[in-house]
Amino acid sequence: MTGFNEYGKIRRIAIRPPAASFENDDKITSQWQALRFHSRPDYSDAVKEYDAFRDILAQGGASIIDLPGGEALTLDAIYTRDALLATPGGLILCHMGRASRRGEPAVNARVLEQAGEKILGEISAPGTMEGGDFIWLDETTCAVGRGPRTNDEGIRQLKSLLGEDTEVHVVPLPAPDDAEDVFHLMSMISPLDRDLALIYRPLMPESFLTWLEGRGIGFVDVPEEEFLPMGCNVLALGPRDLVMLDRLPETKKRLEEAGCRVQTYKGDEISRKGEGGPTCLTRPLDRCPSSLAKE
């Protein structure tokens, strides 16, 4: 049975290594500024960082699907979270808010369909939707961020695809300084377990905090100085079993005090320069159901 939550032990996951996304130094040189990366990623350092990150995923026991490259893909295709949503009825192809990423969903979906995944449907224009704006809280409850990458029409189509049995909580997101920059729902919340989430409180709408609290979810707070270095973006490999970027000492300490096991990776090239942390680098496809989350 497939588990639709963000913290059950990951059983299957899709990623796209630098060889199929960054590809080579020439591609990096020609794209990084237009895509508003903070600085130019170094290809060979990116490969080293990614190998270590991939090892952490593999040691967790997940079956890993390496997505291929393609003409239609930019450097951002390394952030596989965003192009597809995983739902009980199958995958949903997103219509990306960032126009330069619109080649990703079809490439990913084709490969995953061949690997046995079902396709439920797609979000189409004028709707926009990105995977970083979507989290499952449990099997029948999800939250979606309405903001620069996901619009009202995208959310209307999402609700219709998910059906009436799924509760969809809409979270208004702040606008980034530049319309091309990224600010996703998962920029301010990372689920860690059925009853625990990591949040950056200053950006969380009161209505969202109240809704989460009403569902019995407690919080670990990211301190202000660790928000920009991506302290709020943490991937649960399983319940309270986490992977996060290095050099976030206070967030790491708070997570450990909350009973979490934390592994870190160096992600200057693959994460910090392009603004995509461990949740962005990964598209979990199958997790243990949350009621049996430790299995």
Ligand SMILES: NC(=O)NCCC[C@H](N)C(=O)O
């Ligand atoms: N889920 C995520 O937060 N993804 C990060 C995407 C970063 C990428 N540079 C973008 O702007 O789309």
